[in-house]
Amino acid sequence: MIAGKTWREIRWMALAYLVVLELLAVPVILLWPDIYPDLQRSTLLRNPGMDWVKRIGDGVGNRDEDVAYRAWCAIMLFFRSTNLVCTAGAVLLGTGLFAREREAQTLEFLLARPVSRGRILWQKTWPTAVALVVPIFLVNASAIWWSSRIEMELPFAETMRASMHAAAFTLFFLATTTWVSVKCRVQAHVAAWVGAAAVLQIGVYLTQRIRPYSLFRLVDFDWYAPLLAGNLPLRHMFDPTAGPAFTSWLLLGASAFWFAAWRALRRLEP
Amino acid sequence: MSEAPAVALRGLTKAYGDRTVLRGIDLQVARGEVLGLVGPNGAGKSTLLRTLVGLVARSGGDVSVLGMDPAPNSLEVRHRTSYLPGETGVYLQMTGAQFLAFALGFHRRIDAARRDALLAGFELPLHARVRSYSAGMKQKLALVATLAPDVDLYLLDEPDRALDASVRLFLRDALVALRAAGKTIVLSSHHLAELETLADRLEFLHDGSLIAAQRLADARARLRRWTRVRLRAGAALPPSTHVERRERDGTLVVETEGDPLVWIRSLPADTFDAVECGTSRLEDLYRVLLYADRDDRGGAP
Numbered sequence: 121m122i123a124g125k126t127w128r129e130i131r132w133m134a135l136a137y138l139v140v141l142e143l144l145a146v147p148v149i150l151l152w153p154d155i156y157p158d159l160q161r162s163t164l165l166r167n168p169g170m171d172w173v174k175r176i177g178d179g180v181g182n183r184d185e186d187v188a189y190r191a192w193c194a195i196m197l198f199f200r201s202t203n204l205v206c207t208a209g210a211v212l213l214g215t216g217l218f219a220r221e222r223e224a225q226t227l228e229f230l231l232a233r234p235v236s237r238g239r240i241l242w243q244k245t246w247p248t249a250v251a252l253v254v255p256i257f258l259v260n261a262s263a264i265w266w267s268s269r270i271e272m273e274l275p276f277a278e279t280m281r282a283s284m285h286a287a288a289f290t291l292f293f294l295a296t297t298t299w300v301s302v303k304c305r306v307q308a309h310v311a312a313w314v315g316a317a318a319v320l321q322i323g324v325y326l327t328q329r330i331r332p333y334s335l336f337r338l339v340d341f342d343w344y345a346p347l348l349a350g351n352l353p354l355r356h357m358f359d360p361t362a363g364p365a366f367t368s369w370l371l372l373g374a375s376a377f378w379f380a381a382w383r384a385l386r387r388l389e390p
Numbered sequence: 391m392s393e394a395p396a397v398a399l400r401g402l403t404k405a406y407g408d409r410t411v412l413r414g415i416d417l418q419v420a421r422g423e424v425l426g427l428v429g430p431n432g433a434g435k436s437t438l439l440r441t442l443v444g445l446v447a448r449s450g451g452d453v454s455v456l457g458m459d460p461a462p463n464s465l466e467v468r469h470r471t472s473y474l475p476g477e478t479g480v481y482l483q484m485t486g487a488q489f490l491a492f493a494l495g496f497h498r499r500i501d502a503a504r505r506d507a508l509l510a511g512f513e514l515p516l517h518a519r520v521r522s523y524s525a526g527m528k529q530k531l532a533l534v535a536t537l538a539p540d541v542d543l544y545l546l547d548e549p550d551r552a553l554d555a556s557v558r559l560f561l562r563d564a565l566v567a568l569r570a571a572g573k574t575i576v577l578s579s580h581h582l583a584e585l586e587t588l589a590d591r592l593e594f595l596h597d598g599s600l601i602a603a604q605r606l607a608d609a610r611a612r613l614r615r616w617t618r619v620r621l622r623a624g625a626a627l628p629p630s631t632h633v634e635r636r637e638r639d640g641t642l643v644v645e646t647e648g649d650p651l652v653w654i655r656s657l658p659a660d661t662f663d664a665v666e667c668g669t670s671r672l673e674d675l676y677r678v679l680l681y682a683d684r685d686d687r688g689g690a691p
């Protein structure tokens with residue numbers, strides 16, 4: 121019942137989120153044939169002051185168009201779209217989970233129902249998580265089809281693997297936002313706190329020497345490009361003994377924040 | 391073995407940081423009893439009710455609800471109780487019917503006949519969105535959601551909030567029917583006259599403490615000697631009369647020694663238009679208790 125209520129509350133936002141993701145994906149794919157020659161000619165991307173921008177330039181301007189196209193998708197579909205839209209989506213959908221109930225004075229009513237707080241958290245969380253994660257897979261699956269329209273190929277397995285990583289990152293942000301939503305009384309405060317943390321992380325990412333300390337380092341071109349190129353097997357995403365296992369770390373972080381949210385909710389007094 | 395009381399509190403204390411909201415409350419409510427909680431805003435009535443349903447963790451003392459401690463057994467307590475919060479929040483985006491289906495869906499047993507009777511009496515437009523409801527309609531909806539579950543104990547924080555007089559009477563009848571069905575009710579209200587007719591027993595809560603039974607008995611005894619007199623124009627009472635206060639409509643409340651009827655008979659026949667004596671009102675008792683409390687602290691009434 122709580123899950124149904126949550127879904128009714130977020131369904132239009134979830135649809136808007138799906139549409140925005142798709143609208144961002146389609147032009148970057150369809151315009152590729154026009155953009156690729158420009159990227160090959162560009163010297164700006166090849167000689168920047170920052171190494172990571174140079175790697176992007178080398179990738180998208182590669183003489184092998186298949187390599188260049190996958191690099192292009194890594195940067196535009198994943199580094200840009202999912203990082204930007206999924207973070208915003210997780211914050212927008214997550215802020216209201218509990219803080220909105222407090223603002224509307226419905227939280228006391230909900231907590232007084234004969235249902236455990238763990239169940240309340242779970243039934244609010246899973247529809248939101250599904251609403252955030254499923255569009256990532258749908259839009260990236262559609263990118264495979266759009267790519268075929270311009271006679272390019274995006275490999276299914278690699279694209280889904282990259283989508284899996286993007287989904288883990290989105291779940292991490294959702295879990296963080298859920299925790300803050302339990303702690304804060306006002307929805308705007310939740311958005312302000314999580315938004316500030318995200319902006320700080322972006323700032324750190326864009327600062328050369330401290331860049332490795334940014335969360336966005338786990339979801340940038342250096343991670344998505346090898347994933348889409350097929351150079352990172354599934355095991356490297358999840359097994360710390362085989363590779364960096366960034367996907368596992370993101371899921372572990374998400375679990376930690378959900379646990380913190382559950383503990384905070386158990387202690388919450390309306 | 392006798393059944394545990396519906397509610398048993400011993401030394402219940404609740405503090406938020408330095409602010410103590412409940413101070414050593416001792417209270418017992420028998421099964422099938424209707425207890426009215428009376429007190430000014432901020433006295434601790436809502437916190438007391440929240441503690442009973444396990445929404446608020448106590449700072450000290452013992453709490454037993456239907457024989458269970460609500461701290462470790464909060465879920466089972468909530469299965470066997472139904473609680474109406476004071477700040478009633480209802481989901482504005484739902485229709486009335488959707489809200490009821492949602493709210494009642496959590497409970498093990500619903501008394502369908504009671505639910506239908508409440509809905510008929512409250513005349514709610516169930517297919518309209520709750521956001522279009524007035525404050526009174528929202529309260530009625532929350533009341534149906536609270537009273538329809540078939541549970542042992544009903545905890546109602548100001549159930550008559552935002553309701554007009556006729557609806558309050560209907561609600562009182564519904565609560566009387568609940569009492570007749572052997573259900574236990576603990577409720578708070580600021581409509582003291584109606585509460586007095588409904589409750590088997592009243593407890594006065596002030597500044598986080600229950601007013602002691604002896605002090606309550608003293609106040610009641612004092613009130614019994616009060617007489618309310620509406621004087622005719624130009625008439626005056628004997629100078630020795632102790633006038634307790636003058637009400638808004640000009641009625642004087644007089645404290646008399648001994649039988650008030652004797653005092654009334656001693657007045658000249660054309661002195662008053664109306665006179666009332668022998669019955670103390672809960673409002674008077676409430677005022678006396680609060681005044682006495684302020685006097686104790688040395689403040690002005």
